[in-house]
Amino acid sequence: MTPRHVTWALGLGGLLLIAPGCMSGARNLGAATTPAGTTEVGVSVNAVAFERGRERAYLPSPELTFRKGVGENWDWGGRLTLLGLELGTRHRLVERSPWTLSVAPSAGLWYVPVTNNSTEPVNLRLGAQALLDYRLNRTWTITGGASLMGTFAGPLTVFQGRFNGSHLLALPGGSLGVAFRLRPNLELRAEGGLELPLDLRDGRRQPTGHVGLTLRWRRADAR
Template sequence: MGTTEVGVSLNALAYEHGRERGYLPSPELTFRKGVSENLDWGGRLCLLGLELGTRHRLVERSSWTWSLAPSAGVWYVPVTNNSTEPVNFRLGAKTLLDYRLSRAWTVTGGASLMGAFAGPLTTFQGRFNGSHLLALPGGSLGVAFRLRPSLELRAEGGLELPLDLSEGRRQLTGHAGLTLRWSRADVR
């Protein structure tokens, strides 16, 4: 409660590119604001999208914390793949387990399930031909090292398995990156 965090991330995304894999750098800005002892809100902004969400701490023990983080986002995906769906709207949640190895080291594992609407740019004109509904189960693993009380370095990677609700499984996608995160107590 009463803490604001700001982060800068440099990630790489792996995605379907025709019949091969494509890779794209993806810088991000992240922010979180503590609302109460067990609730914060925040988001992330990258070159091609915005996601907003909350995080609810469900259980906290001396060495671990379990949280639920629902979110919603909009993304523009300008890559050539086997289907042309540059407009993506997502809604879903992650469950996160933080395990503190020491005062400086934390390991975070997560599982997510997102639902997505993916469609062509004609969606903005009310034409939905070529649009798809997707289920996106995924997982992530990260490790953080606290450099100072208000500065943290985090490495994280994750995978997502897109499932088209009408056509079946698509190629696996993934991300990996580094985040430098600053926090400060708000002055009242």
């Protein structure tokens, strides 16, 4: 892995962010599961992209993440942002050096504090992401991801039992991440991705881009 490759990957993420959309979908995950008996904690800065009138606007989105190793081939965890909470598991399906393949189902509740022609404040998400790691060496790892999420999007009146203006969306997407192992227990990961929202009633919406940067460290659980 050369600096040129890193620059290319980060540049791709930046281009994806230019796509119009509503909010970040960065997950900042690799395919390698957290070892049993350890916990990973991370701090992320992702980008939230939304429409403001006819223009696009962007805001940083701080995020806290955690993953806890449970068994030999799976872990669980979540991410907490200023806009919502997501919880899920990750299951390693195949590991053949230098490749690792995993699937990560998740569910989340998000509040989108901006409105436009295609954004509703309340978002409930349920779906899964397939993750494929390619380890270049002990330091560098490239991760490709493919996801399919189902989303219920509605106004704040859904909490009062009124669902006028609600929509059901399918969101296929893809992502590309690059991880650099600073130390055995410390990792820096950059990620960029794209989602293609499809309203099941009204058709295709504007694509959504995201970028994210995460610093994650691992520690052994106290006994």
